[in-house]
Every structure is written in C-alpha cells, then in structure tokens.
Amino acid sequence: MKLDHKGIMVPMVTPFTQQGDLDEPGLRELTNFLIDQGMHMLFPAGSTGEGWSLTRDERKRVLEIVIETANGRVPVYAGTGAISTRESIYLTKMAEDCGADAAVLITPFYIVPNADELYEHFAAVARATKLPVFPYNNPGRTGVGLSAAVVARLSEIQNMAGIKDSSGDISLIRQFVEKTRPGFAVCQGRDEMFFPGFVVGCCAAVAATANVIPEPVLEIYRAYLAGDWQRAQRAQSIVAVLRRALTLGTFPAVIKEAMAMVGRPAGPARAPVGGMSPRGREDLRSALTSMGVLSA
C-alpha cells in the first residue's frame, strides 16, 4: 500500500472480555467503526491498546484481526516497541509477517539508554525489517527522551519513516521537522495540541481520543486543510476537554469507560489498572456532556 502518513492515526484500544481475555468480535467491530468514521490510519497494540499487557501471541492475534478486517482500506501501523532491542526486533518481524504496513516503537523505558544506545536501538530495528519504522518519543512516561540531534541522525536511515512525539513540546516538534529530510513524517501524539502540531509541520495526529470522539478529531484536520482556524480551534477545544479528563483515572481506563458511556464498550483495562471511582465516573460524564457527546 502506498503510504503518505497523513491525517488521523488512531491508537486503538484493545477490547477485553470481563475475564480479561482478548475480545475478538469487539476488536473487529472497533476496526470497522473507525474506518467507517473516516480515520486515515490504524495503530493497534500501542500504549492506548495496553500493548505492554499483551503476550507475544496476543499481540500477533490483535494484528491479524485488525489487518484482516481493515482489508487494505486503510494502512495498519503496528505497535512493536519493547524495552530490549532483541524483543523489539522480534515483535517488528512478527508484525511484518502479519502484513502490517509500518511499525511504531516506543523508546526503551525502565532503563535509561544514552543517545548512542538509542540511535543504535532504532537503527538495529530498521535494519531487521523492510517496514517503515517510527520511533515514539514519550519522555513523560518513559523517563527517556529523544533529542532533535538523535532524530536527525535516525532520519538518514532509509526506512526510518518518521516519528511520533507525545512530549507536548511544540518547539521540539518543530526541530524534528526542520532537522530531518523532507517527507520525514512527524506525528503529534498529544491530543490537546493537534492543531498546533499541524501548523508547525506535523503530517499526522495520533489520537487516543478518536476511539471515543472520532468526529471532532477529524474536524480539526479538515478545518486545518481548509485553512479555517476558527473551526479548527473549536474542534480542538472539544478534544482537549476529553484529553484533560483522561487523568480522572489510571491510563487508559478512562478511555474505555468513556467508550462504554457513548455506547461502544471495550471491556475493562487489564489489572493492575482498575476501574474508575464513582466520583471520577461522574466527572467524566459531566465532561462528555459539556462536549455535547452525551445529552444532559
């Protein structure tokens, strides 16, 4: 499939049954729903998809189902990051065998590699696959940050296709755009900054919130393309309300609760992540109501 990495990419939640097993029909339904809504790219087994909780076999099954259901209608970017280079390569090759179109890899976490080690980590993954590879920078979560200098070096690798960044640092994102080759796809991962991301040169938004409210997320992109800043700001402000509400519980429990509230349940998050408190649930309901997603 010809990839342009443009538009809205959805880091899909992974639906589980009440027993905590993979909900395969639920995953098919979610895949079809997101494509029908007009999403441009799907991204299963990422952080929002609780990729860290999946065994190798479960991750494979998730990829198989999403790829089979998408059936070439939109490209599938597979989450394949792990702490060690060895496991990251294993998962990336597995995704390639499953027919994924690209691989997105969180930086190693838990340990703190230096800049050279980070470079070599992603370079080794890129050497091991033909897929376009996207490093994913989320220093707030991992304690490990990719600098503009490292990303610039990485962008010289032929199948290093772009980067996903959730640092929330717009000037860093701008540096990624400036210091890399033309066509290197910089993707904004912070939901409250999609519109700012697009205007400084991001080609895509990676929207966890699109699992719940696909329409306002798409509206940001459409308005951006149309040059209508007022419409873009309006849609962005709706998305930002939900993004802020995600802190009402442990990530990503709130996204799953919100999906249940809008009538598309995806089951519980896996333990140790628990459900929300009654108070948190009430606040989430008010947030969704204020956004016009639920009626009062």
Added chain:
Amino acid sequence: MQQQAVKGEVETVEVKAKLKYSGMMAPMVTPFTQKGELDEDALQRLTHFLIDSGIHMLFPTCTTGEAWTLTPQERRRVWEIVVRETNARVPVLAGTGVLTTRETVHLTKEAESCGVDGVIVITPYYLAAPNDDELFQHYATVASATKLPVFPYNHPIGGGPCISPDLVERLASIPNVPGMKDGRDLALTMEYIRRAPPDFVVWQGPDNLTFPGLVVGCVGAIPAVANLVPEVCVKLYAAFVAGNWAKALEAQTTITKLRNSLSLGTFPVVLKEAMAMKGMPMGPARAPTQPLTAQNRQKLRAILKATGVL
C-alpha cells in the same frame, strides 16, 4: 544482633521471623554469551561464588539481572539453575514482577514450581501508573495465587508508582507478605519501618544506603556490587552486627565508590565489565545497553585498583 536486646516472648518470635531474612542479598547479574544467549555455565559459577563468599540470600531475575530482557522461558531456566546449584544452602528469592497482574501471577507460579523460597515483586513500571488501591489489589492477587512469601519492591522510576507508607500498612496485613524491598531513600525506608508491624522485614536497595539502612532497622540489604565484592558486603554486615561502626563505615565507603562507578555506562553494563576485569566474565549486557567506551573503561579500571578490587 537485635536478639541480645530481646526481652519477653513476643519480641523473641518477632526476631525469629526477622532472622530468617537477615543479611546480605545478592541481586544476581544474568550472564550472557557473546551472542546474547543465557550463559548457563557462568550462572552456575556465579551462584557458587556468591554462596562461598558468605552471601546470605540470592535474588535472580532482578533489575541488576536485566530481567526486563528475559523471556518467560529464560526466567524459568535461570531459576532452575540457581535453585539446583544453591541446593538449599541459602534462600533464593526470585524476581517475578512485570507490568500486569496477570503476567506477574503467571511468573510467580512458575517460580514456585521451580522451588524458589520466595518472590520479590517490583511495582508495575511504565504506562500503568497505578494508585494505592490498584497496587494493593495487584499484590493481594499475586499473594493469593501462591504459597510463597511475596515481597513488594518499591522502585519509583520515570514518574512510576511509589508505595506509600499507608499502603505498606495494608500490604503487611496480607498473611504471606512478610516484608519488602525499598529502592528509594532512607527517609521513606524509616517511615515504612515505623508504620509496619514489628515483624515486617524491610531490605534496603540502593548500595549507598546499605549501612545506614541497617542502622535505621532494615534486616538486610540488596547491594548490586555484591556480585563484584560479596566479601566486602558480608564484612559490612558482620561489622554492623558486632557493633564495629568504624569497620562497617569503611566497607560502606568501598561499596559507595564502586556503586558510583556504575554510572560510567548504562546500568548494569559497568558491573559486568568490572566483573570481567576481576576475572569473572559475565558477557555483554543486552541491547540497547552498549559496552563501555575505551575511555570509561580506563576510568573503571582505575577505580577498581583504588578500591583494591584489582
């Protein structure tokens, strides 16, 4: 030790419980071949070396052992070898903590079937930054799935979860949670000890706090450099028990100098390189961790000479 100060029946029982887990525990490195596979022969040698050096407890598949790089099958193999070679001479406590409750339960059961004496369970790190209730449920679920003693391990990194003193009180109420490891700072360790019941054991994690930890009431410590200089760690403990503070502090100073040298590279590669220099090669650390630069290798050699390791 404390038994000299014991008065009355109740305190004797408490001290007995504590004695079982007293002393120096070695968080074992995991030896790899140059190709990055598990080096079973070197693991056997390391197990014997540590026990022969007087180490009181072994802790395989820990952070120092790069447990985050091991597949479930590799973890199991490590436990089988260490349990077999130890042959009940010292307790073996297996690291079984990972990101989800589900997988932690699975690994804990695996470790139990390998014959380990207990498990040490790190707080779920990375994305799931759970609250106190979630952490309690996590440990309660693991404890209910095994007959082994379960020791929570507080290791707040990268904004990850930190076990609060309130939570320690709740965790101590679980029958097979007899103690924990603290990996942060002395003030928090003191608060844990103050709030937990008297028979609850606390081990000190950071190498630099081995001696201070014992002073504030830890029953033991888990210094990473025990892989390299187990005899110095054992000497520190013996000096503390004997009330020889000067000697204990001298050993601590050596341990601290060695621990500080570990920042010459990404953890735990420096420890492995130092062991190789000492004639106990443990192979490379798994990527993304890379070997030391030539310059830092020189610095490490100088530190090892200055501390009498070489």
